[in-house]
Amino acid sequence: MRIVPTIERRPLPGLLATLVLSLCASLGIALALSSPAEAYEVWVMDQSDTAKESGGFLYIYDGAQLAANPSGAKPKVTIDLGGEVNTFCQEATKKAVRRPHMIFFTKDQSHAILSFLSGQVLFMDAATRKPEACLSMGKNVHAAWPSPDQKMAIAANIAEKKFIRIWTDYAAHKFGFDPEKDVLNLGAMEGGEQPDTAPICPITDASGRYAFITLRGGGLFVVDVTETPMKLVATLNNVDVHPAGCGGIQVGNTLYLNSGGGWPIAPLSYDVYAVDLSTLPKSVSAKLITSRDTQFADSHGMAAVGRYLWSADRAGNNIEVIDTLTNLSVNG
Template sequence: MFRRVKNYLMFGSRRYLWLLFSLTITLGLIAAPKLSAQPGKVPEPPIAGYEVWISDQANTQGITADTPTGTHGGKVRIYDSADLEQTPLVDNPLVLDVTIDLFPTADVTTGAHVARMHGILPSPDSRYMALNFVASGHLGIVDGETKSPVCLFRTTGTSTGRQNHMSFWPPDGNTVIVGNQNGEILERVELVRDDKGMVTGFDFNAAASLDLIGGVGRILAQPVAVDSNPNDEISCTVSGIVPDGQPTTTPTGALKQAPGIRPLNTVICPIPSSTGQHVFSTLGGGGMFVVDVRATPMAIVGEYDVNVVSAAGCGGVDAAGFMHLNTGTPGPNISEFSLYRFPLNYPAAPGFNAANTPAPTAVWADADNGKVAGVDLPAGTNRDAHGIVLVRNVVSDTPRYIHQLDRIRDNVEVFRVAPPWDNLNARYEGTYSLTTTGVCGTTQGARLSNKPTPDLGDLSPGGVPDGRRIYVALRGPFPLTVSHAAEGSCPGLGVITLTPDRKSGQLTHVLPTTVLNFDQSQNLSDPHAAIVRIKAG
């Protein structure tokens, strides 16, 4: 993902995926430039440097005696590299309220306030930032240079809901692929360009939406588009309609969703491949779809069931000719920490593969997978693979290590990106803890201390005084999403300083974030994703 993906991925590293990722499920990945990290090569930042954007899910609006934790809103904090590379680091972010500063008319124009900003991912050229709101189902587009809002979309409403868990930019930067989680539908926003390649619009192509359940009566509300800045000469539109009555079966004839196959097709992270042709869409109940996102409507070309891919994958990294995906804990106290390596050679629609083919090239599964904390394991020692970051060779800029974060055990497992490609166990390089330095303390209302709970992160694009860094979102004591795995004690932006060989690291800095409840007894701040954006030179 252009060194990005999401680390965010599904959301979270630098570069792209996340992510996702990163994905930071980057991304999640993510780590493509972001959320999760991604394939391809992104130039080192120009003299202008870079920024780290962090999404805080906590409500910032409607905080009253009757609603002491608020009703909607959230904060974007933007840290400039000029501050982050000082010794010591300067904690001086630009803070934007997603309601007041970015989308104040959302309730009137789309039917809901923006709420629960889950993650942020930059376009491959870092010009535009995609803000994803998991509670309200919005996708916000913000100009990365001016920090001004551009467009606000609300996803399709279906019989199972309406959300936007995470969205990802394929490497060509011409689309945004939206994971409408509870809607159980995959959607596409297309960039409109003039003959010089300049962006003149964002269009929600409703006809491209792919229902991952199918059947009549699924589509209850069409997507909505709002032009958030009529003076910027960029249009924000919806074209076509999302068709109801889409097939309930995959191209192979199997049910899209069914017990024992894919029990719950909530979209977690649609991680783009380096070719831009496909996304690897992880699912909340387990299983996975590989989708041709250039087809209209988008089309399933590869399908996996829950017996092959476990539930709740959130990180993805395309590196060295393979897609690396993770899976984490699907529920309270269940231990799950796996990493899969898939090939990339899937067909274009209308072609498709047989179910569960090709099989993952390699799988790394933790020995404690499936065990129950408090029964098979000591309480609080189950596992949760989430954010994933691709670390690159500082000389050749080629993929070198995958750093897979664990939200529950507060450590990082490291895998070398090198042969043998069919044996991840042979490529396992070790682990390091994020608690050894003690820089993660506690905050108002927290019941824990020194509990970083790393979520989605991304790789710094250039050298810093004390070595290459991973920037990562650290969760708060009152997690608003995935509460069974995400309780932390020091919400904020974490800085992992890597060793010179890039194979290990330490949590060396925490820049704390705060959002107080009505009586100021609780710090509600709940960062979910940190992503690096390259500034224009």
Template sequence: MGFLLGCDRCPFTAFTVKTIKFDWYYFTNNTETETVKLFRNKNVNSKINMKKIILCLMSLSVALCLILFSEQTYARNSGYEVWLSDQGNTQGITASSPNGLYGGKVRIYDSADLEQNPPINNPLVLDVVTDLFPNALLTTGADVNRIHGIIPTPDYKYMTLNFVASGHLGIVDGETKQPVCLFRSTATSTGRQNHMSTVSPDGTKILIANQSGRMLERVDIQKNTAGQVTGFNYNADGSIDMVGGTGRVLNQPIAVDVNLGDNISCTVTGQVADGQSSSTPNANPKQAAGVRPTNTVICPIISDNSQHAYVTLGGGGMFVVDITTAPMKIVAEYDLNVVHAAGCGGQSADGFMMLNTGTSAPNVSEFTLYRFTQDYPLAPNYNQPNQPLPVAVWADPDNGKIILGNNRDAHGMVIVKNLSSGEDKYLHQFDRVRNNAEVFQMNPPWENLHLRHEGTYSLTTTGACGTTLGAEQSNDPTPDLADLSLGNNGDKIYVALRGPNPLTIAHAAAGSCPGLGIIKLSPNNKSGELTNVLPTMIISGDSMKNLSDPHGAIVRQKLN
């Protein structure tokens, strides 16, 4: 006969690893304690009180239950992945073309490896061409090229992959790692790209920053009454031209259903309108010298209510767009004197929107942080130009200076939260050139960021960043896009570290240790240090260079 230790509140029903024989009874347990050892003694009194034995075993059961329940709770809270977008070429690498022609990799790190000490560098590696979208050339007219970033849907079920060079948006199932849809953005007279895709907090919209095409476009996420995704629809009627005029639209967007057996549709409806207005609702030119000189769409950051996007522009200036209409409509406009060029970092915090601007040209220093309201009208209503002004601005004193090799460049930002309370605490704004972070406390007074500047920390002090094949220097991390860990109450930041042969923003993004950087935060979250770098490698055709060029790291919560 047997006896199983168990607990109806434990994440298991029963367990049996070791059987211990007693003269008249069998006890089974998965560990051997001093209490159980006592019963293995051949000289034990056969008249031992059975009540004491049972009470002893019950105590052991409860102790084990608490231990395993605690471990299971930790595993559930820390069960996550980090997806790293490596935009280095992986295809067409030959002796005659050593740097390759197109491609890229997605590297997926499991929290079970990342939470080890030291962390284990054992990612699942997916080539974006051969593993995910091998038929892109045949179905869309171009191979997927230069994976710039990855953003999850709010439920972490799907991952959106944006390809800046080829203009593709890929949808991948986060659980199975299988491709679902492939879209290609509108071709215009100025180009066809997808610099960054963002997903609305309500999980109904994906925005496409058609950078060189100078358009903001939208994919609608379709769901059934149970809230399950049934399709992704490229709403061509929703596209807004940030320049306007006739002869702009050359080719309509493309949709490809990559997996016909998953019951998820991938479609295009409507048509991107040519001849859209070249003026804002205030009758000002959308694009003009000295106002908004180059309306390449950089990053559309979506508001908490999923109704507006803050659309930063390559040449400076910004539009706030109502993203609920078709076509989407401008409801606020800012010129380059208010919002500088090349802003990309953005996150909401405490009901405000935090945005940044970084360097737009070699050696030009630019590091500005803005706090905007999230109170904007819906179309057809709109605000007057440059209204409302930012609630607060923090501008580095070196802005606008020509500083050879030591200018500033604000790019990736992370808001560190207490994962237990959900309270926003500190914003860490990274600098790709100076390899450091400026830290700001997310507390009143909201109108003064200078009073909330907590200080600066460097990513070079530990020496965790070394060098790699073909790098001309060492200990030059070059932090790009980053995200907060979901394990250990959010005590780490995962950041993409650029390579020595950057495929984008070469004037600010050449680094010496391409890979996934791990920043351990201080106990008060006001500082951090680069403790580990998990290196990445793509060897050139002449074996002289490491082509790896990670651009973004994003954390995905596991669903199982």
């Protein structure tokens, strides 16, 4: 069973439904199947409270049924996150879960990682849907991304401007971090070129060695997460990479990142960058390959479909497709 896209519903007027990547999950697009005959599921999160100031829903659909009848398909599994999951997390972290915000899957798709804006990261067995661990990241956690080797997950605490490395052993069901060794205080790194270092959506390259941390105020931090303590090896300023990127994926030897909106500094923004990895760890560079900053657009979410990069515009409600051989848009 292959698990691909997810959807997040926010508690906004009209209950605005937004597509979320399983690899970048704030707002994005569905991933294509590797085989037309391959079975898959669609995991959908609803951020609305299902208990007093807590909860949310997780809906799991049969992918084939949803594709055949999008408006009529019903979830095959519905999980009230204000129930068993909330009890589990309250026992582990001493506070309720609220606003399930992003969801990612491990490379082997054995586990789902849910992040809650209330500050918890939940590790769930994808087959049984049972929670295995719930960890507190502090006041907030925006996203938690699993490394390709499945040895760690990296989390972004926006509220306290912290980047956190979680050690993961899925076979042994062990998850944890050392507050002294596995937490990077990004707030201490603020300056003129990176004026607001709150992390938004960190991802790793294919090797799992380097984490690329997009910043709320613009700029980029590249951190070697295999070192202890973690080591900042390269940076870009807020002119090189605009604010609040949330979306990234590696295609071949190139890492693609975006900058987006949703914050007072950049209510709307749409930029996609190609990041050269060849000079790491000495330096890093990013080339702007497409921008819609003069339009009503917001780059939020990214996926690779073969050699093509799909970039989601959540404000424009469309997907830009980029050929990574040329880094040119094929659909404007």
